[in-house]
Amino acid sequence: MSELAELIMKRGQVKANLTRFSTFFKKCQEDPDNNLKQLSSRLARIKPILEDFSNIQDKIELLDKDDKNKDDHLRERIKFEDDYFLLISEAEALLDCQSRNSSPENTSVPSSIQSNEINAGIKFKLQPIEVPHFSGLYEDYQRLSDAWQSNLLQQKSSNIPVASKTSPLGFHLQTKRVLGVITFFLKCATVVSPTSLVFGGVHKSEV
DSSP: OOHHHHHHHHHHHHHHHHHHHHHHHHHHHHOHHHHHHHHHHHHHHHTTHHHHHHHHHHHHHHHOOOGGGHHHHHHHHHHHHHHHHHHHHHHHHHHHHHHHHTSGGGSSOOOHHHHHHHHHTOOOOOOOOOOOOOOSOHHHHHHHHHHHHHHHHHHHHSOOOHHHHHSHHHHHHHHHHHHHHHHHHHHHHHOOSTTSOOTTSOOOOOO
């Protein structure tokens, strides 16, 4: 047997090894529970055959002087490399998928979204807001106006820390004051009797 014929026979053996691995990989896809355990070790054994094939193919192309066979040799190399890289990439992807599915990170634990939903359900219960009573008479207006102006001056003169204004208690107090003023002026706007006040230019009506 010539050296060229011997190399062609060795090349056929390498191609057969890749074919056997391809057959086994199909079994892994069809029945992963019974075959995936062997895939990692089989993959490690099959990876070096690309170098074996390249070495054999290089020698064949050097010994074969017939120009008519050059295209055949090139097709042999391209087909083997395409089949090899496709099988290796698919096998590695399957092993990576199995590794991620069995990772402890995939155990049932509350996600950050679930935690945010739980925290969103926690609410502060504030005390009821007490709104000053206003009858619509000028005397009541004068009394409440004086109290409101005094409250504003007291806030301007006091040095309240920023943290206290943005805290739940500070927010409650500011909301309480604002709602009291809104309710106060809404009541003023609804009084239309001769002894009432006129909203927009508050004054004591003359009877």
